Amino acid sequence: MTHTINLNHITKIEGHASLYVEIKDNKVMKCRLSSIEGSRYFEGLLKGKHYFEAHEISSRICGVCSCAHTVAAVTAMENALNIKTTKQTKELKKLLTLGERIRSHAAHLYFLALPDYLGYESALAMLPKYRKEVKSALRLMKLGNKLVKVVGGRDLHPVSLTVGGFLKIPTKDQLIELANDINELQPDAFATAKLFGSLDIPDIENDCEYFSLHDEKEFPILEGNLISAGSTFKQSEYLDYFKEYHEPYSTANFVVREDKSYLVGAISRINNNYNKLSKDAKRAITTSKIKFPSKNPFANNFAQAVELVHCLDHSIEICNELYPRQENPIQPKLKASRGLAAIEVPRGILFHDYTLDKKGIITKANIITPTAQNLKNMEDNIKKFIPSILHLKNEEKINLEIEKLIRSYDPCFSCSTHFLKVKWDK
Amino acid sequence: MKSKLKVGIYGLTGCAGCQLSIIFNEDELLDLLSLIDLRAFPFIKGHNLDEEFDLVFMEGLVASNNDLELLKKIRAKTKILVALGACAHTGCIPAYRHWTLKEDYEHLLYRKDEIIKDQEPTPIDAHVKVDFVIPGCPPDKQEILNFIKDILNGKTPRPYNNPVCIECKRNYNDCLLIKGKLCMGPITAGNCNAVCINGGFECWGCRGPSGDANYTAYINLLREKGFSDKFIKTRMKLFAGLKLKTEEAFDDKDKLDILTCTFC
Numbered sequence: 001m002t003h004t005i006n007l008n009h010i011t012k013i014e015g016h017a018s019l020y021v022e023i024k025d026n027k028v029m030k031c032r033l034s035s036i037e038g039s040r041y042f043e044g045l046l047k048g049k050h051y052f053e054a055h056e057i058s059s060r061i062c063g064v065c066s067c068a069h070t071v072a073a074v075t076a077m078e079n080a081l082n083i084k085t086t087k088q089t090k091e092l093k094k095l096l097t098l099g100e101r102i103r104s105h106a107a108h109l110y111f112l113a114l115p116d117y118l119g120y121e122s123a124l125a126m127l128p129k130y131r132k133e134v135k136s137a138l139r140l141m142k143l144g145n146k147l148v149k150v151v152g153g154r155d156l157h158p159v160s161l162t163v164g165g166f167l168k169i170p171t172k173d174q175l176i177e178l179a180n181d182i183n184e185l186q187p188d189a190f191a192t193a194k195l196f197g198s199l200d201i202p203d204i205e206n207d208c209e210y211f212s213l214h215d216e217k218e219f220p221i222l223e224g225n226l227i228s229a230g231s232t233f234k235q236s237e238y239l240d241y242f243k244e245y246h247e248p249y250s251t252a253n254f255v256v257r258e259d260k261s262y263l264v265g266a267i268s269r270i271n272n273n274y275n276k277l278s279k280d281a282k283r284a285i286t287t288s289k290i291k292f293p294s295k296n297p298f299a300n301n302f303a304q305a306v307e308l309v310h311c312l313d314h315s316i317e318i319c320n321e322l323y324p325r326q327e328n329p330i331q332p333k334l335k336a337s338r339g340l341a342a343i344e345v346p347r348g349i350l351f352h353d354y355t356l357d358k359k360g361i362i363t364k365a366n367i368i369t370p371t372a373q374n375l376k377n378m379e380d381n382i383k384k385f386i387p388s389i390l391h392l393k394n395e396e397k398i399n400l401e402i403e404k405l406i407r408s409y410d411p412c413f414s415c416s417t418h419f420l421k422v423k424w425d426k
Numbered sequence: 427m428k429s430k431l432k433v434g435i436y437g438l439t440g441c442a443g444c445q446l447s448i449i450f451n452e453d454e455l456l457d458l459l460s461l462i463d464l465r466a467f468p469f470i471k472g473h474n475l476d477e478e479f480d481l482v483f484m485e486g487l488v489a490s491n492n493d494l495e496l497l498k499k500i501r502a503k504t505k506i507l508v509a510l511g512a513c514a515h516t517g518c519i520p521a522y523r524h525w526t527l528k529e530d531y532e533h534l535l536y537r538k539d540e541i542i543k544d545q546e547p548t549p550i551d552a553h554v555k556v557d558f559v560i561p562g563c564p565p566d567k568q569e570i571l572n573f574i575k576d577i578l579n580g581k582t583p584r585p586y587n588n589p590v591c592i593e594c595k596r597n598y599n600d601c602l603l604i605k606g607k608l609c610m611g612p613i614t615a616g617n618c619n620a621v622c623i624n625g626g627f628e629c630w631g632c633r634g635p636s637g638d639a640n641y642t643a644y645i646n647l648l649r650e651k652g653f654s655d656k657f658i659k660t661r662m663k664l665f666a667g668l669k670l671k672t673e674e675a676f677d678d679k680d681k682l683d684i685l686t687c688t689f690c
Contacts, residue, residue, distance in 0.1 A: 011468045014442050016492070036542055038439030038489025040520040044531025049660070056630065057664070060519045063443020063564060107449070111470045121472035124459060134456070142452040153625020155450060156443045156564040160625040167626025 002029075005386075009036075010403060012112040012122070014064050015413025019382065019402065026390055031383040033375060033406070035413045046365040051077045051332075051356055052163050058352065058367065059157045064107075064412055066157045067100040067148055068345030069367075072352040075222065077163045080339025080356055081332035088327065089165045091318050094221050096151045096158060097345065098315045103144025104346035105266070105304040105311075108410045109196060110137030113301050116404045117199045133195070136188045140308065143185050147315060150174050165329035172323055179319035182312050189308045190284055196305035197288025201298035202401070204388065206381050208261055210268035210293070211373075213344050219276040219310060220269060220344045227272050228262070229293070235342045238351060244368065255368060261376035264348025265410065266303035267294060278313035281306050297381055298408045304346075334360040347371060347410050371412045378409050431578060434466040434479045435510075436500060438493040438550070439520070440486030443564040444511030445469050448483070451567050458571070461578060479504040481577060483560075483570075484550055487513040487520055491543040494553060501554040506577070509556045510570075512563035512632050514549060516666040519563075521547040525663050549668060558583055563632035563665060566618050586617035587637030590629050594620035602628045608653055608661050613639035613670075632665040641670070 005021040016037050022030040042061055046054055055073035059066045071093050078085055110133065111123045120126045123134050145155040150170050152158025160168045209231070215224035225232050226241070233241055244255050256262070270277065271293035277285075284306050285292060290299050336358040342351050348370030355364040382402060389401045437445055449455065449470070466474035482504040488494050501507055512518035523531060524547070550556055560566075560573055576583040590611035594601075597620055602609040610631035611623065622629050648658050662670055 009468065011472050011474065012470060014469070016437075016439075034542075036490070036492055038487075038493055038520075038542075038547075039534070039544055040439065040489060040547070041523055041526075041531040041534050042519075044534050045519060045522050045526055047526075047530045057519055060441055060443075060563065063441040063446050066441070066443065103450075107446075111449070115472065122467075122470055124464065124471065125473075127456070127459075138452040138455060141450065145450055145452070153627065154564075154621050155567075156446060158625075159622045159627035162627070168624075 005399070005402070007399065007402070010406060012115070012403075013407060013411050013413065014062075015411070017406075017411065017413045019406070021382070021386060021402075023386065023390070026387055028383045028386050031379055031386075033379045033382065035375075037413055043365040043367055046354075046362050049362050051081065051334075051354070051360040051362065054352075054354060054362060054365070055161070055163070058365075061367070061369070062412060063156050064104055065100060065345050065347070065350075067096050067152060068343065068350050069352070070152075070158055070161055071097055071222070072341045072343050072345070072350050073354075074161055074163050075341035075343065076339045076352040076354050077356075078332075078339070079341055080337040080354055081163070081334065081360070082337075083164050083330050083332050085165060085330065086327060088169075088322065088324060090222065091322050092151050092166055092169070092324075093161065095315060095318050096148060096161065097221050097343070098311045098318075099144045099147025099151065101144070101346050102147065102308060102311050102315070103141045105308050106137050106140035106144065106192070108346075109192060109301060109304055109308075110134065112410070113404075113407050114196075116400065116407065136191065139185055140188055140192070143181055143312075146181060147178060150178060162329050164331060165327060167329065169324045169326060175319040175322060175324070179316050182316045182319070186280070186309075186312055189305075189312045190280065193281075193284035193302070193305040193309050194287050196302045197284070197290060199301070201290075201296065201301075202385070202388070202405075203296065204298070204381070204385055205295045206263065206297045206377070206384075207295060208263055208377055208380070209257060210271045210295075211257075211262050211264050211349060212268040212272045213342060213349060214272055215276070219273050219278075219314065222343050226342065226349070228268075229271070235340055238340070238342065238368075242368070242373070244372070255373040256376055261380050262373065263297070263377045264370050264373050265300055266307045266346075267292075267297070267300040268348065269344060270294075270303045270306060277306070278310045280313050281310035284309045297377075297405060300408045300410065304410070332360070334358060345370065347412055348373060369412070371409075374409050374411065378406060378411065381405060430461065430463040432478065432480045433462045433464050434474075434476065434482040434500065434504070435464070435469070436466065436482060436484050436496065437469060438484065438486030438497060438514070439489040440511070440513045442469060442485070444483075444485040444513070447511070447564045447567050448570055451571055454571055458574065462574070476500065476503060481506045481508065483508045483510040484514050485510045487517045487547055487549055488545055488553055489520060489547045490545050494545060497550055497554055506557045507550075507554065508573070509550050509559045511565045512561060512634075512665055514556075515551075515559050515561045516634050516669045517547050517549045518632070518665055521549070521668050522664050523547050525660075525667060559585065561615060561633040562618055566621075569617060586615060588616050589636040589639070590614045590616040590618065590620050590623070590633075592616055593618070594623050597624055599623045603647075603651075606651065608648060608658070610662065612636075613641065613644050614666075630665055631662065631670075634666045634669045639670075
């Protein structure tokens with residue numbers, strides 16, 4: 001008997017996607033996950049623009065990770081034009097990125113992922129019984145937004161970061177206030193980790209490479225080599241290792257390594273950089289049955305919750321140690337050049353790669369987002385996962401389990417270029 | 427008791443930033459939700475009822491046949507349709523494709539399934555009647571709250587037409603135009619509290635034209651400051667090209683002008 005699962009417009013994810021699965025005699029014959037966003041051609045729009053315009057334009061790729069695209073574009077340009085930014089600029093960029101990771105993880109965990117596990121259609125429906133948890137989510141999101149706003153000038157599509165430095169620099173008083181705010185919310189972050197570490201997740205193994213950056217000094221944010229359990233290579237070698245290709249059914253790119261899918265995101269970061277986590281974050285891990293390195297894609301939710309704890313700790317450290325002074329962005333000497341930046345953003349590694357002519361005009365732009373890298377792996381795992389849930393019989397239940405798996409990747413389909421209304425044909 | 431306002435929040439092609447701008451009203455969100463009947467918000471809700479709406483916030487632009495279908499379907503069921511944010515209002519940066527050479531983006535066109543067909547990138551008012559606009563990329567969070575309050579109180583929200591410069595002066599910012607930056611404050615609608623200039627960055631015009639914008643005078647001022655026409659045009663068209671009637675202000679005709687878009 002053949003039947004199909006057809007999920008048009010999956011809900012509770014960022015962007016629009018659908019899933020089509022064909023099953024014959026309990027075997028998955030076809031499985032395709034597609035972004036159904038309209039194309040926006042950002043890389044084409046960037047061509048012909050000046051080096052100092054790229055971050056403002058590419059920030060619009062995604063509201064959820066607008067800081068990520070801003071920081072990646074600026075850093076790539078700095079690398080192209082040989083600008084050595086100050087330590088202060090680097091620390092502020094990190095703070096901006098950490099703020100975004102905090103709000104993104106909090107929003108994903110509580111608003112998109114948690115309702116599935118507690119049996120609700122949304123976080124809003126959870127309110128009568130779980131008001132405390134929803135309020136905690138809102139507090140954490142507010143904190144992340146405040147960090148982004150103080151450092152970036154606005155909470156979405158930040159404005160203060162430019163090539164060479166910051167146009168406006170926060171005061172020490174502002175950083176002290178932030179440190180106090182973070183301090184107050186550390187219990188919320190820890191409780192989040194405990195909650196997500198206690199959820200029942202399916203026991204599946206995703207045998208693939210888990211890629212992240214690896215920075216000798218700290219848990220990776222802005223720099224480092226690309227590593228997995230078995231390989232290490234430099235950022236500049238990324239095109240030799242990762243290949244992009246298009247599937248006819250999706251507006252997003254797919255990315256593979258040696259023809260196999262791989263995974264990026266919080267789970268990969270922790271798998272590869274456990275030692276660099278803060279003490280609190282390591283302590284949070286001990287509260288759960290889930291251990292790292294983990295090969296269970298469902299454990300990405302817990303990994304994000306652990307990262308929340310870590311990001312608060314790291315942010316407080318930066319706020320305490322930084323004594324901001326006034327400095328102007330460094331002006332580059334223009335030349336024909338190419339610059340790449342790979343940074344860690346909420347959903348994994350983000351690549352921005354620009355080629356400039358001698359006047360600093362962009363002649364080529366290549367942007368590879370985390371979701372584009374994870375798409376193929378999501379497909380592969382859905383394929384593997386489905387036979388283990390067919391015994392549930394009930395279509396709604398099966399669909400929910402598939403959606404849970406997809407949401408655990410925290411996909412962002414705007415970036416790679418909404419989710420699951422399921423249609424069954426029997 | 428009067429029944430609660432039936433509200434829907436939808437996204438077409440876009441970045442979800444405008445929908446987040448609603449959610450990021452963290453302190454007010456729960457009170458707000460208690461005052462309305464939120465029937466659809468696929469971004470954060472699993473069950474979405476789309477029978478009929480009193481009020482719908484529509485994020486994003488029309489860039490595919492899917493977008494157009496959803497937009498038309500929702501419009502037919504909605505009393506008050508609000509274009510939320512720059513994509514819905516002006517087409518924002520994705521609509522800059524109208525002034526991009528085909529050879530620069532054509533190769534990025536992927537083969538697609540029957541169900542996804544590219545559409546000229548257009549704001550939603552190119553296809554359906556729009557009752558109100560909340561402009562901006564991203565829209566101002568407080569402005570969204572004020573808008574909903576007005577509707578709940580039976581007031582008609584009014585568009586804000588003054589240029590960004592008014593708020594910018596009020597905030598004692600240095601004028602970035604005087605400092606040699608291409609700041610679009612003088613011709614751009616405000617009510618954003620000049621947030622970009624407060625952060626040290628010049629206005630790129632994301633909220634669309636102000637009510638009394640004098641393009642000829644503004645463009646001549648920029649030329650006097652040494653900006654090339656090409657640079658001025660690109661900057662002016664990035665966020666609100668489809669809503670700025672600037673053609674008459676330029677006298678030379680370079681190839682960007684030849685690519686005049688269908689809605690200008």
